Amino acid sequence: MDIKIIIFLLSKIASGIxxxxxxxxxxxxxxxxxxxxxxxxxxxxxxxxxxxxxxYCGDADAKDLSVREGIAAVFxxxxxxxxxxxxxxxxxxxxxxxxxYFESMSGLTTTGATAIANLDIVPRSIIIWRTxxxxxxxxxxxxxxxxxxxxxxxxxxxxxxxxxxxxxxSRILPRIRTTAVALIYIYLLLTIILTGILAILGxxxxxxxxxxxxxxxxxxxxxxxxxVGHFQSASIEIVLGFFMILAAGNFALYYQVTxxxxxxxxxxxxxxxxxFMMFLxxxxxxxxxxxxxxxxxxxxxxxxxxxxxxxxSTTGYVSCDYDQWPSYAKLIMAICYFTGGCxxxxxxxxxxxxxxxxxxxxxxxxxxxxxxxxxxxxYYNKKRLPTETIINxxxxxxxxxxxxxxxxxxxxxxxxxxDDAVFGVASCVSSVGPAFGSIGATSTYADxxxxxxxxxxLAMLLGRLELFTVLALLRKEYWRxxxxx
Numbered sequence: 001m002d003i004k005i006i007i008f009l010l011s012k013i014a015s016g017i018x019x020x021x022x023x024x025x026x027x028x029x030x031x032x033x034x035x036x037x038x039x040x041x042x043x044x045x046x047x048x049x050x051x052x053x054x055x056y057c058g059d060a061d062a063k064d065l066s067v068r069e070g071i072a073a074v075f076x077x078x079x080x081x082x083x084x085x086x087x088x089x090x091x092x093x094x095x096x097x098x099x100x101y102f103e104s105m106s107g108l109t110t111t112g113a114t115a116i117a118n119l120d121i122v123p124r125s126i127i128i129w130r131t132x133x134x135x136x137x138x139x140x141x142x143x144x145x146x147x148x149x150x151x152x153x154x155x156x157x158x159x160x161x162x163x164x165x166x167x168x169x170s171r172i173l174p175r176i177r178t179t180a181v182a183l184i185y186i187y188l189l190l191t192i193i194l195t196g197i198l199a200i201l202g203x204x205x206x207x208x209x210x211x212x213x214x215x216x217x218x219x220x221x222x223x224x225x226x227x228v229g230h231f232q233s234a235s236i237e238i239v240l241g242f243f244m245i246l247a248a249g250n251f252a253l254y255y256q257v258t259x260x261x262x263x264x265x266x267x268x269x270x271x272x273x274x275x276f277m278m279f280l281x282x283x284x285x286x287x288x289x290x291x292x293x294x295x296x297x298x299x300x301x302x303x304x305x306x307x308x309x310x311x312x313s314t315t316g317y318v319s320c321d322y323d324q325w326p327s328y329a330k331l332i333m334a335i336c337y338f339t340g341g342c343x344x345x346x347x348x349x350x351x352x353x354x355x356x357x358x359x360x361x362x363x364x365x366x367x368x369x370x371x372x373x374x375x376x377x378x379y380y381n382k383k384r385l386p387t388e389t390i391i392n393x394x395x396x397x398x399x400x401x402x403x404x405x406x407x408x409x410x411x412x413x414x415x416x417x418x419d420d421a422v423f424g425v426a427s428c429v430s431s432v433g434p435a436f437g438s439i440g441a442t443s444t445y446a447d448x449x450x451x452x453x454x455x456x457x458l459a460m461l462l463g464r465l466e467l468f469t470v471l472a473l474l475r476k477e478y479w480r481x482x483x484x485x
Contacts, residue, residue, distance in 0.1 A: 033124065039091075045087055078108065082101055115445050247315070248274065350397065408422045411452050
């Protein structure tokens with residue numbers, strides 16, 4: 001493995017983080033805030049690191065990136081980006097190093113879990129930086145990296161495939177770099193449209209930009225302690241719910257809409273299944289809270305729709321204290337953040353496409369039990385799935401449950417109750433953020449131990465990179481210099 005190639009790529013990531021922090025630095029002067037030194041020190045640290053990396057790797061070139069180097073570049077890019085993105089929180093004295101790392105990893109992985117107990121005391125420029133980590137992380141550091149760095153165009157597939165979620169990472173255009181740019185355009189357009197709509201609905205520009213960036217990234221960071229519930233507006237909740245569903249859809253599918261038309265949405269099994277699930281779960285939760293909690297029908301439907309789409313898209317916004325809802329409603333929402341959104345979206349979770357394949361596999365196995373001599377194939381979007389894909393989906397599901405179980409054990413060492421630990425880890429692996437109980441609707445992760453925050457940060461990274469990109473680093477042969485990849 002050529003270490004210099006990886007360091008060359010990390011130097012670019014560090015430079016990119018430094019450039020991104022110029023925006024909040026500029027805003028410190030616009031808002032008359034005295035936290036500009038925090039961003040200056042942070043930018044200087046990132047640039048110094050980038051300069052040192054470039055001096056070390058010399059004339060290294062990333063044109064011959066291998067699979068092993070691609071995995072390392074993706075993993076260490078996220079680790080480095082979270083470290084550098086967390087510096088403003090530390091320099092400003094808002095958070096300790098472990099909490100700052102947790103906050104920045106939560107932002108970049110679009111999880112939305114926060115360690116900040118009171119957002120009212122946070123300067124606006126740092127709020128913008130916090131939201132910007134969401135927006136950058138939503139499209140994917142590496143996808144941006146591929147789009148903006150022509151040197152790696154020939155071997156960018158290793159980086160791109162590690163970023164785009166799902167089991168069918170099909171390219172929508174012949175060139176990976178062109179694909180990445182097309183996705184960024186769609187991502188940017190949706191952000192601008194939502195910002196305008198929120199402004200029309202009464203949000204000021206600052207609030208509209210923050211919530212639009214966070215929504216399209218399916219992140220969930222709000223600039224208010226009570227999240228979207230601060231606005232007490234059914235129209236805002238409905239609009240955000242609609243855009244959360246859009247953000248959890250396959251962006252490659254949206255590109256096809258621009259070329260072919262809306263019919264491709266209805267032809268896609270995953271998108272149809274996702275819409276049906278959101279509709280069904282909304283009705284079930286609404287009926288439960290209307291009957292048990294006494295919500296008026298209209299309010300119950302709006303609250304249920306918003307909270308189901310928030311969890312189902314793994315955004316993690318909160319519009320009310322759902323911890324007061326019946327256990328049935330809360331369990332449905334927990335199911336939502338396990339299933340997650342569609343492949344190729346900014347959402348987390350296991351993904352709808354994988355659940356479809358698992359259900360079809362179970363159905364085929366039941367038929368095979370009744371008809372042992374029958375040769376059964378599994379089809380997805382009218383195409384036969386290869387056996388390897390079915391096996392990979394089953395492996396992913398198993399590893400997902402195993403990771404939640406193991407990290408839950410680690411979290412309980414810090415004294416967190418078992419149910420809070422399990423739902424907290426599942427929430428972070430699924431990139432949702434809020435969970436239940438002590439880390440639920442009206443709480444934050446501020447009181448979680450340092451070890452717990454670092455373990456949850458690892459859970460966020462595992463979920464964002466869909467497990468195997470990270471877990472591959474644990475194999476001995478990965479580190480053998482004689483191994484050819």
